[in-house]
Amino acid sequence: MRILLISSSYNGLCQRAHVELEALGHDISITLALNPDDIRKGVTFFQPDLIICPFLKEKIPEDVWSKHHCLIIHPGIVGDRGPSSLDWAIMSGEQEWGVTVLQAVEEMDAGDIWATETFSMRQASKAGIYRREVSQAAIKAMLNAVKRVESKTFKPIPLDYSKPEVRGQLRPLMKQQERKIDWENDHVATIIKKINASDSAPGVLDVIDNQEYYLYGAHEESSLQGWQPGAIIAQRHGAICRAAIDGAVWISHLKRKNIVKIPFYKRFLSHNKQFDFKLPAAKVLGSLLDDTPEASIDPLYMGAELTFKEIWYEEKNNVGFLYFDFHNGAMSTTQCRRLLESYRLALARPTKVLVLMGGRDFWSNGIHLNMIEAAENPANESWRNINAIDDIIHAILTTESKLTLSAVWGGCGAGGAMAILAADQVWAREGVIFNPHYKTMGLYGSEYWTYSLPKRVGPVKALELTETPLPIGTKKAKAIGYIDEILSDHYDIYLQQVRLKAEALASSPQYQILLEEKQQIRHKDERVKPLAAYRAAELQKMKINFSGKFYGGEVNYHEARYNFVHKVRPKETAAYLAKHMRLDATKLSELRQPLAY
Amino acid sequence: MFFKYWPVLLVDDEPDVLAISRLAMKNIEVYGLPLKIYTANSTIEAIALINDDVEVGCSLAVAFLDVVMETEYAGLELCDYIRNNLGNKLTQIYIRTGQPGIAPERDVIDKYDINGYFTKVEATEDKLYSLIKSSIRQYLAYGMALSTIELSNNLIEAAGSRRKLLYTLSPIGGLSPEQAETPRWLIIDGDVLFADEIDAERGLQLLNRLRALEGMPLNPGGDRYVMDNQGYRLIEVIATTAQSQVSFLFKSRFTPPDLVVTLMHGFVKQLAVIWKQSRVDS
Incomplete structure (x- = not known):
């Protein structure tokens, strides 16, 4: 079928819907719901058999939904309606929640039901639940709905609040x-429930030292306590710990309220920096925390207490598991340096296999664009950040004392999608979406990608992946050699699979041979072209991205970063997504070619 | 072409040597621009500085390195780091040693990719002056040549598609942090690339003003190089059936030497031909 995806942004769910539908052989084009005319243009040019809206905050024009088969993916159980579904579900402590695929009608979320899926709720942020449970259920329900549309016999079920199984309501x-x-x-x-229900948007508005801030990233603390509820009693790695009546809670990120947004070019030329975007709390509060003590934590934390931690480690049966859960997968210079220290400590442990587990929502998304944007000199901070991340990857690539594995549960993009390749093997959860490209950020990229990526997928595929900034799913990733294994989409089963397979590797009779082979390959590669030369060439290109003096400074990266950090919506849907907008010259020239049998 | 100053790195473990060198270089100007001097007391400190500051890491014009610092060959290791770990082949590196016995000139020049070698006894103020001048000239010419080749390669890769050409050209015509003081415009067949309405209008006004001035012919075909007394410069390639009319208009803090103008003209000319032959695509 020709399926048009209409989405408010090309977010994780939209990417996964794109990848999954394309894998089934459907012809997919995407239009962002930037304005009604864009949507109409997409529909007119593409002439879809079916329209699916995986993530839509806007209304679809009536002339579109009334004339075309149009399905909305709603993050709520049957009967649930309204723009804050998940927020209410978290706030009211729902044990089970769901996703419903509805026919688009005049009244929002009130159309006939094509499919629905439910899941158990867990304590996590709204964004965390959206990325894991909602996405899984949404894809399952969407594929079910598409099958039903194809069957042409399925009759969607009208929403009927008199039925006992319809538990949802309009909120x-x-x-x-x-x-x-x-x-x-x-x-x-x-x-924690309140912050979770508002994280990542809009955040909970609160007052700190007479200034309004949105709060994000709540973590429970089990030992620190304070007398004055709301008071900041400690800080750690950019997060602040605030006292509550029955304990304390960590808040990792803040965003200042009430700052007027200024256009890119004006801000670009001015030196007056205002942080009106989400940043680590300590960075936003600055000197206000001068007297707040730093609550230190072991760089290779192995405790089980509830507290704010970005890096922790577990060990069992000769296998080490290094977790690094950075907010949104972004790794700043200091986070990279801490991770390198933890990695070295993990290497010194008496294990045979080290598994790089990444975080709960993302494995890594590379350099920390928000911290770079907030830096005094963004070009310098970009340079430090890329060098710091390169240092970690160098350490992984040159690890000779044990086998290393990347176990990818959350998604990864840009530098993070190249970083996973530094390990000897890459295993990923079935539903992971990879974005192994830098072009949307106007960067050439480093992270030794010019060594790791062609080595795994070959030079042709390496260029294809980096030149067209499209996501890839695990099936394609495995087929081209980008990853080695696909694991379960269910967290507990996934964890068990990772453990068992890693332990099997550590106790394998082949272990010593595998280790020696790895060392030999690395030494041979080093003789052919040293890793330093790959990094040097990448950094030479990156330097043009950061600052160039001979013909001018590169602006793509600085502008793209500004737009990313300030969530500036694009003016139009990118040509690589909006297939309907492409001048298909390649197909025309193909027609002129003699057929090759 | 858009330098405000010339970044120079001095690495020496003797504070006096650093202080005297700094003093000797304080008032040197090359093409009318001052030096910006960075110093480090050891190779470790220099590498930390390189990793901390993108300018030292990537845009150094000249580096003077002592040899014997924390180790007997620390300075040579630093040279190796700059050339091979950073991939920087452009910075003019001079070895300045107080103990030529440890690192004899012939050994060093044979083994390391350096631009010169001298002893501290030879390092008179005049010697430093002439070395700085000649090395920055070399740096600018070599840097412009390499950048032009890189741009040419990118143009050839993007040839055929104007969308790709625009992506390739955005570092030149696009807004950049330095642009407030040294603005630049690329104008093809009357269209100002990358500029908003206000910038475009300003660019076209300047273009008309410079076109009215007498310029230097760059070839028999009518291409010209024009400069005014406010630092604005125009390199213009004339339209023919085979090429578009392309004007590269920019402000520079210094008067580029002839070689640099020739290189820039070469790039503008290539763009004119490739643009004409490329299709309009979305």
Whole structure:
């Protein structure tokens, strides 16, 4: 079928829908819902058999939904309606939630039901649940709905609130009033629930030192305590710990409220920096934390206590598991340096296999664009950050004392999607989406990608992956050699698979041979072209991205980074997504070629 | 072409040597631009500086390196780091040693990719002056040549598609941090690339003003190089059936030497031909 995806942004769910539908042989084009005319243009040019909206905040024009078969993926159970579905589900402590695929009609989320899936809720941020449970259920329900549309016999079920199984209801937009934390009365569990229900957008609005901030990234603390609820009692790696009536809670990120957004070029030429985007709390609060003590944590933390930690380590049966859970997968210079220290400590442990587990939502997305944007000199900070991330990857690539594995549960993009390749083997959860390219950020890229990527997928595929900034799913990734194994989409089963397979590798009679082979290959590769030469060539290209003096400075990266950090919407859907907008010259020239049998 | 100053790195473990060199170089100007001097007391400190500051890491014009610092060959290791770990073949590296016995001139020049070698006894103020001048000239010419080749390669790769050409050209015509003081415009067949309305209008006004001035012919075909007294410069390639009319208009803090103008003209000319032959695509 010709399927047009209409989405508010090309987010993770839209990417996965794109990848999954294309893998089934459907012809897919995408239009971002930037304005009604863009949507109409997409529909007119592409003439879809079916329209699917995986993530839509806007209304579809009536002339589109009334004339075309149009399905909306709604992150709520049957009967649930409104723009704050997940927020309400978290806030009201729902044990089970779901995703429903609805026919688009005039009334929002009130159309006939094509498919629905449910899942168990867990304690996590809204974005975390969206990326894991909602995405899995949404893809399952969407594929089910597409099959039903194809069958042409399925009759969608009208929404009928009189049925006992219809548990959902119409709920309004959740306002800050409902999200607000009452520090004098709210318990830690309530505070965490409120922040979770608003994370990553819009955040919980709160006041710190007479200034309004949105709060993000809540973590429970089990030992620190303070007398004054709401007071900042400690800081750690950019996060702040605030006292509550029954304990304390860590808040990792803040965003200042009430700053007028200024256009890119004006900000670019001015030196007055205002942080009106999400950043580590300590970076936003600055000197306010001068007297706040740093609550240090072991760089190879192995404890089980509840606290804020970005890096931790587990060990069992000769296998080490190094977790690094950085917010949104972005790794700043200091985070990279800490990770390198932890990696070296993990290497010194008496294990045979080291598994790089990444984080719960993302394995890694490369350099930290928000921190770079907030730096005094973004070009310098970019340079430091890329060097720091390169140092980690160099350490992984040159590890000779044990076998290394990348176990990818969360997605990864840009530098992170190249970093996974530094390990000897790459295993990934079935639903992972990889974005192994830098072009959308206007960068050439480093992370030794010019060594690792062609080595795995060959030079032709390496160019294809990096030149066209499209996501790839695990099936394609495995077929081209980008990853080695596909594991379960269910977290507990996935963890067990990783453990068992890693342990099997550590106790394999082949272990010593594999280790020696790896060393030999590395030595041979080093003789052919030293790793330093790959890095040097990549950094020479990156330097043009950061600052160039002979013919001018590169602007693509600085502008793309600004737009990314400030969530500036593109003016139009990129040509590589909007297939309907492409001048298909290649197909025309193919027609002129004699057929090759 | 858009330098504000020339970044120079001095590495020496003797504080006096650093201080005297700094003093001797304080007032040197090359093409009318001052030097910006970075110093480090050891190779480790220099590498930390290189990793911390993109300018030292990537845009150094000249480096003077002592040999014997934390180790007997620390300075030579630093030279190796700059050339091979950073891939920087452009910076003019001079070895300045107080103990030529440890690293004899012939051994060093044979083994390391350096631009010169002298002893501290030879390092008079005049010697430093002439070395700085000649090395920055060399740096600029070599850098412009390499950048032009790189741009040419990119143009050839993008040839055929104007969308790809625009992506390739954006570092030149696009907005950049330095642009506030040294603006630049690429104007092809009357269209100002990358500029918003205000910038485009300003560019076209300047273009008309410079076109009215007498310029230097660059070839018999009518291409010209024009400069005014405010630092604006225009390299213009004339339209023919085989090429578009391309104007590269920019402001520079210094008057580029002839070789640099020739290189820039070469690039503009290539662009004119490739642009004409490329299709309009979305």
